[in-house]
Amino acid sequence: MDGKGKIEWAEKNMRVLSRIRKRFEEEKPLDGLRIGMALHVEAKTAALVRTLVAGGAEVAITGCNPLTTQDDVADALRKEERVSCFARRGMSREEYYNALNAVLDFEPDIIIDDGADLIYLIHEKRKVIADRILGASEETTTGVNRLRSMEEDGVLLFPVIAVNDAYTKYLFDNRYGTGQSTWDGIFRATNSLIAGKKVVVAGYGWCGRGIAMRAKGLGAKVIITEVDEIRALEAVMDGFDVMTMDEASLVGDIFITATGNRDVITRKHFLSMKDGAILANAGHFNVEINVEELEKMAHEARELRPNLREYNLGNKKLYLLADGRLVNLVSGDGHPIEVMDMSFANQALAVEYIAKNAEKLEKKVYRMPEELDREVARIKLETLGIKIDELTEEQAKYLSDWREGT
Ligand code: NAD
Ligand code: SAH
Numbered sequence: 376m377d378g379k380g381k382i383e384w385a386e387k388n389m390r391v392l393s394r395i396r397k398r399f400e401e402e403k404p405l406d407g408l409r410i411g412m413a414l415h416v417e418a419k420t421a422a423l424v425r426t427l428v429a430g431g432a433e434v435a436i437t438g439c440n441p442l443t444t445q446d447d448v449a450d451a452l453r454k455e456e457r458v459s460c461f462a463r464r465g466m467s468r469e470e471y472y473n474a475l476n477a478v479l480d481f482e483p484d485i486i487i488d489d490g491a492d493l494i495y496l497i498h499e500k501r502k503v504i505a506d507r508i509l510g511a512s513e514e515t516t517t518g519v520n521r522l523r524s525m526e527e528d529g530v531l532l533f534p535v536i537a538v539n540d541a542y543t544k545y546l547f548d549n550r551y552g553t554g555q556s557t558w559d560g561i562f563r564a565t566n567s568l569i570a571g572k573k574v575v576v577a578g579y580g581w582c583g584r585g586i587a588m589r590a591k592g593l594g595a596k597v598i599i600t601e602v603d604e605i606r607a608l609e610a611v612m613d614g615f616d617v618m619t620m621d622e623a624s625l626v627g628d629i630f631i632t633a634t635g636n637r638d639v640i641t642r643k644h645f646l647s648m649k650d651g652a653i654l655a656n657a658g659h660f661n662v663e664i665n666v667e668e669l670e671k672m673a674h675e676a677r678e679l680r681p682n683l684r685e686y687n688l689g690n691k692k693l694y695l696l697a698d699g700r701l702v703n704l705v706s707g708d709g710h711p712i713e714v715m716d717m718s719f720a721n722q723a724l725a726v727e728y729i730a731k732n733a734e735k736l737e738k739k740v741y742r743m744p745e746e747l748d749r750e751v752a753r754i755k756l757e758t759l760g761i762k763i764d765e766l767t768e769e770q771a772k773y774l775s776d777w778r779e780g781t
Pocket of ligand 1: 553
């Protein structure tokens with residue numbers, strides 16, 4: 376496939392980001408800056424890279440997951456002026472870290488990360504370059520959690536904007552993006568019918584809700600597992616069955632993890648699962664399903680279709696998708712274009728914000744500034760041709776006046 380065509384199609388439908396790119400072309404807010412990125416290298420990410428370059432930046436990029444790079448898009452990016460791309464699909468762990476190091480050799484002023492591997496590498500092994508870094512932005516829940524822990528431990532070396540925590544990110548990307556793209560990845564890997572199946576979703580956070588909502592729409596019987604009592608209760612009231620993974624493992628046909636945690640599905644669950652059960656992860660790295668244990672238990676393992684691996688446990692066969700890594704990005708194109716439009720509009724604005732405000736920022740994790748978050752929503756509504764009402768002066772006064780009553 377031609378990566379250039381994919382990028383063109385994505386850009387045509389990323390109308391918020393395109394608007395920001397046009398402004399960046401005129402104002403050049405990133406002139407003279409070097410940006411080092413670790414994101415899933417595919418067409419929507421390429422559109423973000425081109426936006427940053429339009430703003431005057433030089434960019435070095437690699438993947439944030441060894442299996443999610445689309446090589447044709449990486450090739451197309453290599454042909455762009457002012458872009459160095461080190462990503463390739465199917466990297467070993469060593470190659471993955473070599474590529475992250477190559478991004479740091481480029482001496483970036485600003486970092487864009489997804490999962491915090493690149494930022495962690497700076498703190499672990501490349502502290503010398505931390506001094507020149509003005510700030511970073513982080514794309515995903517797990518990355519933000521890791522960075523908040525670093526801040527709490529007093530070890531964070533530069534400011535970070537938690538792009539994940541923007542309303543126009545997690546409410547749409549994590550929920551509707553993961554909701555749709557996880558199923559897209561599962562369809563492509565399995566060609567299975569979902570109607571009537573028992574689908575177990577581990578984690579009822581923003582991603583889990585999206586996955587469960589779409590499973591219901593496809594006609595599945597949905598079971599949720601949780602460790603948080605409030606989220607479990609929300610799942611109950613949303614109409615889903617809630618049980619422990621020990622119970623769910625006996626009845627599920629398809630298991631999907633979206634917790635950001637490790638060892639959510641382990642040996643004891645593999646032992647109680649039905650023959651033919653399908654396992655997929657849409658959450659975090661490759662630790663939610665304990666793949667190592669599954670490999671040890673299996674007499675034989677073989678790839679039956681792209682991204683579908685059969686494990687023969689003797690009395691039954693289990694099927695793991697995408698090596699237990701993000702099924703939506705390994706076995707599909709990740710989130711749909713229109714949702715990444717908002718996520719990456721936030722990234723572009725976060726980078727501009729760091730460039731303009733670096734001196735004022737401390738070594739903390741900041742929320743995305745709300746005015747920028749709302750700007751993304753405003754532009755998105757405009758591009759959809761949707762108008763909304765405005766508060767009258769009297770209404771604004773009424774809402775803020777504690778004297779008003781019956
Ligand atoms: P979240 O914090 O909103 O939700 C996670 C939920 O998992 C929480 O409700 C938590 O209580 C629950 N949980 C934790 N441990 C559990 C366990 N052992 N069993 C059952 N439930 C458990 O986070 P989120 O925004 O939904 O993100 C979840 C993960 O997905 C993160 O790792 C995030 O980085 C990742 N993510 C992936 C994609 C993607 O494209 N696949 C998109 C966005 C986020
Ligand atoms: N790097 C880790 C962390 C999870 S990635 C890992 O690979 O396991 C989850 C993030 O991927 C989400 O926050 C989402 O914004 C991003 N994402 C989803 N679809 C994408 C796409 N099509 N292109 C680029 N990023 C995408």
